[in-house]
Amino acid sequence: MTSPDTEPQSLYAAREPVFPKRVKGAFRTLKWWLMAVTLGIYYITPWLRWDRGPQLPDQAVLIDMANRRFFFFMIEIWPHEFYFVAGLLIMAGLGLFLFTSAAGRVWCGYACPQTVWTDLYILVERWVEGDRNARLRLHRQKWDFEKFRKRMVKWALWLLIGLATGGAWVFYFTDAPTLAANLLAGTAHPIAYTTIFVLTATTFLFGGFFREQVCIYACPWPRIQAAMMDEDTITIAYREWRGEPRGKLSKGGVAAGNGDCIDCMACVNVCPMGIDIRNGQQLACITCGLCIDACNExxxxxxxxxxxxxxxxxxxxxxxxxxxxxxxxxKHIFRVRTILYTTLWSAVGIALVVALFLRSPIDVNVSPVRNPTFVTLSDGTVRNTYDVRLRNKQGDTVAYTLSVTSGAPVAIRLEGEDDTTVEVGAQETYAIRVYVEAAPGTPAASTDRTDIRLWIEDASGTSRVYHDTVFNGKGQ
Structure with missing residues (x-):
């Protein structure tokens, strides 16, 4: 029992910033290359051009929210084709399961945006403030002109990187050169400025200050990955049976009876998560391999x-x-779990490719008018009415001819048109009312329901689609 004069002990411990030391080696080189490739793809992609014709945008990758379309080089995805996007997300998830099952958190260590931008921010920090020991001294140093100058330079560079990050993101949603000119002129939409501000701030804070805290506390993947891994998953580990007992290096080398680990702390000093891999597998480890480079050196x-x-x-x-x-x-990579993930991943990918090549450049939607289900004209002809919507997904205006086939003779007529051909503009949807008629006394007019097929064919005859529906007659 504590006395009233005794202050309660706080269980809160302030975060100690992690200052990774520079290291050279195969894994560090691999991370540099992957950083260059991933950042290059992210920043350059919105500026790539792709000629789709005079009436379509020429940006290679474009998420056109205004017109509800997604362009990816020669591929165009419409809103009703969102299953393509869903399929890609499923493939991304299965790919993450596959890589984690085979080699642990390689995504986290090499390609995760948080890792990539944190690496870039640490690189800038090292340029401005020096390597680990210099940064530690500056961190503990009282505020003076030197500390203020270095921090301002570092933060300014971080803000520029954050600004480039947010700016690159908004370029994916509209024509990049046009938006860039509007942003500089101050005439861009407020949403663009807001998005850039938010992404600049989050990049600045996550990459500069929160760093490993995002991976440990905010990201759910460290807690999910255990379900993806088993005893055959390759991950980073310390060979304790070879390294223990530890002992400091003497003039004669490693002392007799000691293991190979000389407790130099090199593996700890280079770790961007600030952990000691010698303590075993830990939730915070992102398997980046830098401790391997440091230990090998x-x-x-x-x-x-x-x-x-x-x-x-x-x-x-x-x-x-x-x-x-x-x-x-x-043998570690090819086992039941990884083969299952690979099979599922491949099946989804093949299904998407097949669906992509089989899809038609014409979309048709037919809605029978049910009130009333049919009308009888003055001469006894039975008429059904249908609302038809044609979507031309091509880059040019196309003339479409409508026809109908059935086991019983029926005729088709378009409201407001002299014939059965209509023109639909490029990338446009055309709505028209269609009448299907059966002469008096014919089977279609006298029976309850007759199956019919509505055909839509372009003028060149290269594209043809159909929609099955029913024709309602008088019945008995």
Whole structure:
């Protein structure tokens, strides 16, 4: 029991910023290349052009919200074809499951936007403030002119990167050169400025200040990944049976009885998450491989074999402890779980490709008018009415001819038209009322329901679609 004069102990611990040390090695080089590729794709893509004709936008990748369309080079997705987008999202999810099952959180360590932009921000921070020790000293240093100058320069560069990030994003939603000119002239839509501001602020805060906190506390994937992994998943691990017991390096090298780990903290100092991989698998580890580079560099210096920290599966740990060779990488990758994910991923991809090539450049929607279901004209002819909507998904105006086929003789007529041909403008939808008539005494006029097929064919005869519906007669 505490006395009234005793202050309660706080369980809150202030966050200690992580200042990763610069490291060289195969995994760090791979991360640099992937950063350059992913950032290049993100920033450059909106400026790529693709000629679709005089009446269509020439931006290669465009999310045209105003006209409710998505353009991706030669592919155009309409609102009613959202299943293509849903299919791509399913493929992305299955791909994430596949890579996580095979090699742990490689997405998080190499290609996640949070990782990529944090890496870029750390690079800028290192340019301005120096490597890890210099940044630590500056962090602990009281505010003076030097600290103020370096922080202002660093934050200014971070804001420019954030501004470029937000600016690139809005270019995906409208013509990039036009929007860029409008943004500079101050005449762009307020939504564009708001979006850029929000993305600039989030990039600045997430990449500059929150960093590993986003991965640990905000991202759900660390908590989901365990369901994707098993004992054959290759992930980063410390070979404790080889490294322990730890001991400081002496003039004579590693002391007898000690393991290969000299407790140099190199693996900890380079980790962008601020963890010690020697403590085992942890939720915060993003398997970026930088600790492997740092440890390999140290092993080279002390003349010990590389691989004290490396990519390792749980089954390999057991084998290596017994002095056996690890399994082949291919045996880890090709197993029931990964084959299942690959099969599902491929099936969805093949289905999307088939659907893409089989889709018609004409869309038709037929709605029978049910009030009344039919009318009888003065000469006894039975008429059904249908509201038809034609969507021309091509880049030119096309003339379409409508016809009807049935097991019983019926005729077709278009409201307000002398014949059965209509012109539909490029990328437009055309609505028209269609009458289907059966002469008195014919089977279609005298029976309850007759199946009919409404055909729509373009003038060139290259595209033809149909819609099945019914014709209502008088019945018995």
């Amino acid at each position: 140290m092993m080279d210096k002390i003349g010990r074999p590389r691989g004290l920290i490396g990519y390792l599966a749980l089954t390999d740990e057991t084998r290596e402890r017994e002095g056996k060779d690890p399994k082949s990488v291919w």
